[in-house]
Amino acid sequence: MKQELIINExxxxxxxxxxxxxxxxxxxxxxxxxxxLSKKERHAAYLTSKExxxxxxxxxxxxxxxxxxxxxNEFKVSPKNSRSSKKKKKAGSMISPMPGKILKxxxxxxxxxxxxxxxxxxxxxxxxxTIKASSDGVIEEVFFSEGELVQGQVDLVRLVSKEKK
Amino acid sequence: xxxxNKVLIANRGEIACRIIQTCRNMGIETVTxxxxxxxxxxxRYKSDEALYLGGGPxxxxxxxxxxxxxxxxxxxxxxxxxxxxxxxxxxxxxxKVEKSKVLFVGPSPxxxxxxxxxxxxxxxxxxxxxxxxxxxxGKDQSLKKLRQESGKIGYxxxxxxxxxxxxxxxxxxxxxxxxxxxxxxxxxxxLNAFGNDQVLIEKYIQNPRHIEVQxxxxxxxxxxxxFERECSIQRRHQxxxxxxxxxxxxxxxxxxxxxxxxxxxxxxNYVGAGTVxxxxxxxxxxxxxxxxxxxxVEHPVTEMVTGTDLVKWQIQIAExxxxxxxQSELRSxxxxxxxxxxxxxxxxxxxxxxxxxxxxxxxxxxxxRLDTGYVDGNSVSINFDPMLAKLVVWGENREEAIAKxxxxxxxxxxxxxxxxxxxxxxxxxxxxxxxxxxxxxxxxTHKNELGPLExxxxxxxxxxxxxxxxxxxxxxxxVNTSSADQSPWDQLIDFRNV
Numbered sequence: 001m002k003q004e005l006i007i008n009e010x011x012x013x014x015x016x017x018x019x020x021x022x023x024x025x026x027x028x029x030x031x032x033x034x035x036x037l038s039k040k041e042r043h044a045a046y047l048t049s050k051e052x053x054x055x056x057x058x059x060x061x062x063x064x065x066x067x068x069x070x071x072x073n074e075f076k077v078s079p080k081n082s083r084s085s086k087k088k089k090k091a092g093s094m095i096s097p098m099p100g101k102i103l104k105x106x107x108x109x110x111x112x113x114x115x116x117x118x119x120x121x122x123x124x125x126x127x128x129x130t131i132k133a134s135s136d137g138v139i140e141e142v143f144f145s146e147g148e149l150v151q152g153q154v155d156l157v158r159l160v161s162k163e164k165k
Numbered sequence: 166x167x168x169x170n171k172v173l174i175a176n177r178g179e180i181a182c183r184i185i186q187t188c189r190n191m192g193i194e195t196v197t198x199x200x201x202x203x204x205x206x207x208x209r210y211k212s213d214e215a216l217y218l219g220g221g222p223x224x225x226x227x228x229x230x231x232x233x234x235x236x237x238x239x240x241x242x243x244x245x246x247x248x249x250x251x252x253x254x255x256x257x258x259x260x261k262v263e264k265s266k267v268l269f270v271g272p273s274p275x276x277x278x279x280x281x282x283x284x285x286x287x288x289x290x291x292x293x294x295x296x297x298x299x300x301x302x303g304k305d306q307s308l309k310k311l312r313q314e315s316g317k318i319g320y321x322x323x324x325x326x327x328x329x330x331x332x333x334x335x336x337x338x339x340x341x342x343x344x345x346x347x348x349x350x351x352x353x354x355x356l357n358a359f360g361n362d363q364v365l366i367e368k369y370i371q372n373p374r375h376i377e378v379q380x381x382x383x384x385x386x387x388x389x390x391x392f393e394r395e396c397s398i399q400r401r402h403q404x405x406x407x408x409x410x411x412x413x414x415x416x417x418x419x420x421x422x423x424x425x426x427x428x429x430x431x432x433x434n435y436v437g438a439g440t441v442x443x444x445x446x447x448x449x450x451x452x453x454x455x456x457x458x459x460x461x462v463e464h465p466v467t468e469m470v471t472g473t474d475l476v477k478w479q480i481q482i483a484e485x486x487x488x489x490x491x492q493s494e495l496r497s498x499x500x501x502x503x504x505x506x507x508x509x510x511x512x513x514x515x516x517x518x519x520x521x522x523x524x525x526x527x528x529x530x531x532x533x534r535l536d537t538g539y540v541d542g543n544s545v546s547i548n549f550d551p552m553l554a555k556l557v558v559w560g561e562n563r564e565e566a567i568a569k570x571x572x573x574x575x576x577x578x579x580x581x582x583x584x585x586x587x588x589x590x591x592x593x594x595x596x597x598x599x600x601x602x603x604x605x606x607x608x609x610t611h612k613n614e615l616g617p618l619e620x621x622x623x624x625x626x627x628x629x630x631x632x633x634x635x636x637x638x639x640x641x642x643x644v645n646t647s648s649a650d651q652s653p654w655d656q657l658i659d660f661r662n663v
Contacts, residue, residue, distance in 0.1 A: 007620055007628050014629055024633040028626060035630035040640055043524045043580055047630055054627050058635065059524065059580035068631045070624055072575050072590030077632045097516045099547055103353070121350075124517065124547065127333070127401070128354050 004080040006065075011080060094131050094159060098152040100124030102144045107157070111139045119157055122150070137161040167268065169193060169244045169484055173237040174212065176248030177227065178538030179554060180462075181208035184246050187476035196240050198233070200226045202546060208538055214240065227251045230258045237267045244268040244483055246476075250550070253459040254281055270483045272382075272437045272458045279433055280456040283327045283365055290453045293432050295425050298444060298452040300367035312344050314366055321369040324348055326355030326362070332402025333358040337369055370452070372604050374413055374445040375399070378426035379467045379475075382435040383482050389492045390423040391467050391475075397603040398592060400515055405585070405608075406592060407463035408502040409470050411445075412563060412601030418449050429456065438464070438479050444605075462505070462555065465534060469501035469559040500566040503557040504589045506537075506579060508545045511588035512617055517551040520544065523581030525554075528573040532559040535577055545582060553579055563601070567593050591615050 004013045017025040022037045038046040038053060047054045057069030065078035104121040107113060113133040120142075122129045140158040144150055171194040174181045181197050185208070188195045197212035201220030209215045216236050218226040227233075228251060237245050245262055247253035247270070256274035263269060271277075280286045284302040291297055301314035315322045315338065324347055326334025334355030336347040348364070356362040379391040395411035396404040414422070426441035440461045442454040464475050478489060508518045521544045528535050537554035545551065558573055560566030574590045592598055595611060608615060620628065634640045 005629060005632060007625060008617060010620075012625055012629070016633070019633055019637075021637055021639050022634075024630050026629060026633070028622075028629070031622075033626045033630065035627070035634070037634050037637075037639060043526070043578065045631065045634075045640065047627060047634075049626075049630075051623070055575075056627060056631055057526075057575060057578045057580070058631055058640075059578065060635065061523070061581065066632055066635050067580065068628045069575060069578050070627055072571055072587060072594075073618065073620075073624065074587040075620060075624065075628045077628050097513070098519070103357075123357065127517075128350065129514070129516065 006078050006080055007075050009076075094119060094134060094156045096122060096131075096150045096152055096154050096156055097129065098124050100129070100150060100152075102146055102148045102150060102156075103128060105142060105144075105146050107139045107142065109139060109141055113137060113139060113159070122156075131156060133159060135159065135161040167243065167484060169268065169480055171196065171240070171242045171244075172270070172480070173233070173240065173242035173245050173267075174198070174208075174248065175227065175233050175245050175252055176250070177203065177206070177208050178549070179536045179552070180248040180250075180460075180538075182211055182538055183536050184248060184476055185211050187474055187480070190474070191477060191480065193480070196237075196242055198227065198236070202544075202548070206538060206543055207540055216240070223251075230255070230261060234258075234261055234265060234267065237262075238265060242267060244270050244480070246270040246479070247459070249459050249462055254457070256281065268483045270437070270479050272435055272439060276433050276435055276439075277458045280439075280458050281328070283325065283329075283455060286455060287365075287453075289433070290429065293428060295429055296450070296452050298367045298370065298454070300365060302365045306363060308345060308348060311348060311364070311366060312341065315344060316341065318366060318368050323367045323369045324351045324364050325367060326351065326359060327365055328359040328361040328363065329355055332399075334362075334364070335402050370444055370446060372447050372606075373397075374411070374603065375404070375442065375454075375605050376411055376414065376422060376445045376451065377440050377442040377461075378423050379461075379464070380426050380430040380435065380439045380441060381475075381478060381482070381488060382430055382437060382439070383488045384436055384485050385487055386434070387488050387491075388427050388430045388435060389488060389490070389495065390427050391471050391473065391495060392497045393419060393422060394461075394463055394466055395603065396463060397605050398598070398607050399605055400511070400608045404463065404505065405507070405589065406502065406504045407466055408500065408563070408566070409466040410497060410500065412603065413445065414449075418445075418451075422451055425451075425453075429453070437482050438475055462552075463503050465536060465555060465557040466501040466503045469532075469534070469557060470497045470499055471495060472498070499559055499561050500563045501557060501559045502563075502566045502570050502593075503555050504570065504574070504593070505555055506553045506577070506589070507585045508551040508553050508579075508582050509585050510583045511585045511615075515585070517547070518545070518583035519547055519551075520582040522553075522579055525579055526577040528556065528558075528576045530558065530569045530572040530576065533557065533569060533573040535573075539579075553582075553584060564599075567599065588615065591618070 001016045015027040025034045036048045038048045059067045065076040068075040100122045103123040107119050115135050117133045118130045137159045140160050142157045173196040185195045195212040196214045199209040200218045252258040256277040259274040321339045324336045334351050336351045338347045352362040374397045378393050382388040394409045396407040398406035438460045440457045443451040445451045509515045534557045558569040
């Protein structure tokens with residue numbers, strides 16, 4: 001049975017051969033893998049194959065991809081087409097990366113900006129973060145004024161990119 | 166000679182927990198402070214007594230000098246330990262404590278004032294004849310003058326807040342045309358962070374290493390050093406990996422740099438724990454940067470190689486005791502590395518992250534130590550520094566220490582929030598890091614190699630296996646997803662600007 005997974009935003013397909021309570025067997029581009037779940041601890045598991053045992057870290061919050069930690073490297077695994085595997089980024093909008101305060105506004109409504117041009121400075125965790133234009137275009141609306149507190153993941157300005165016009 | 170039986174710790178998080186631990190070992194009672202929203206953090210419940218500071222901005226809580234001193238007197242504390250940050254280098258607080266019956270665990274207010282003022286300290290250093298970085302430390306703060314001086318020093322230059330630290334109010338300027346904008350931004354950040362926008366200009370040294378020397382003085386006039394630490398791996402001008410000894414210096418440079426640090430500390434009659442920071446050039450020449458008049462975040466690497474407890478030393482010195490060891494009795498053995506785990510996203514400009522920590526983990530690797538102020542279920546808020554923990558390992562040599570750190574990092578995943586753990590492990594696996602080619606702009610230079618890596622064939626297979634088994638009862642039995650109803654952004658209810 002052909003299946004597809006997203007690992008760190010990239011697609012991988014494999015054939016599932018068999019899956020039991022404590023083992024799994026599958027094939028990736030002609031290569032067969034057999035893993036046994038040797039031991040499961042809280043947020044850690046030992047997966048044994050004929051090449052040896054991998055101690056991995058595992059964690060999953062509801063609705064989020066499965067996090068698999070392998071010797072310090074992190075892998076986010078989710079089924080293809082699931083909600084959590086889709087990118088949340090909206091084009092043409094500048095989003096506050098985290099809660100903070102608008103320290104300085106460098107643009108006004110209607111201003112023409114170049115890609116990478118600083119639009120505003122957000123202060124969060126006592127550090128300054130410069131929000132830059134994601135593309136060439138015109139600032140249609142700035143949603144906040146200087147000194148205002150903003151939450152994380154909210155639109156800060158609406159930029160209409162040149163290509164669209 | 167006053168004996169300390171009870172200490173009020175005017176700090177929070179990992180350093181408060183760290184101080185509690187030593188106090189316990191010494192049979193000293195501890196009193197800690199906590200604010201609104203910190204009820205469940207270990208620094209609140211690990212002490213013998215915890216006092217509530219209420220909510221509101223920092224100057225009403227951890228920076229409220231009069232209240233903290235008053236509380237110390239009320240509970241009958243013999244001493245106040247300020248930790249690092251907050252009031253640790255605040256001379257007016259130290260002076261207030263000095264006038265009371267309570268002892269201050271730290272240097273004199275005069276030392277703090279002198280070394281806290283980057284301009285005055287540079288003048289003092291020049292008096293002693295220790296090397297300082299070429300720069301402008303004058304009072305004329307006009308754009309014209311600062312720009313003119315930068316031209317004289319020669320680009321690239323570094324703009325630094327006079328009252329600064331931790332990379333705040335600091336900008337590298339590569340050319341004259343970028344100077345005005347960088348200056349404005351540095352001044353603004355400095356004013357916000359320190360209430361003072363005075364800056365100084367320095368030559369920006371290419372390929373520098375950050376080498377610092379741990380010094381200790383007692384009230385009898387003895388000053389010794391506890392060797393150097395290299396803290397070249399920094400992001401946003403903040404240290405993230407520190408080690409001892411430095412892979413870059415030989416015994417000749419070591420004895421010279423350590424002696425310079427001792428000379429500086431002696432010249433100001435320094436008492437307690439201090440760190441003299443230098444910039445080391447490839448030629449082996451070094452320049453004085455600044456002296457930090459407190460215990461450093463990275464002090465554990467020194468403890469690991471010297472077998473000392475620096476918090477214990479601090480307390481003994483506050484009691485007017487002699488330094489526990491002489492210079493010739495001190496030995497450095499093996500190699501120690503510390504890395505700082507932060508709640509942040511290294512793949513997106515190191516933006517701080519917040520949320521609930523589901524699982525911290527415990528390092529199982531031999532000779533490793535985790536200093537943290539968090540336990541499972543705690544939340545990281547935007548109100549404080551996003552450092553989660555310090556992971557410190559010791560090895561017979563650098564190679565072994567790196568291997569142990571790699572192992573230990575995987576054992577403390579801090580699941581539930583975005584951390585820099587993965588990024589730290591990419592750094593210590595980097596061939597240039599392994600070779601000891603560590604410069605302060607390391608993360609910038611190797612930016613592309615430090616980005617997320619393509620999974621290998623075997624990593625893909627293990628990920629798939631984990632995914633396929635994760636739906637099984639044998640696997641999910643103990644996985645905890647209780648955080649589902651509490652999004653990190655729920656924190657915003659408590660949002661306040663500090």
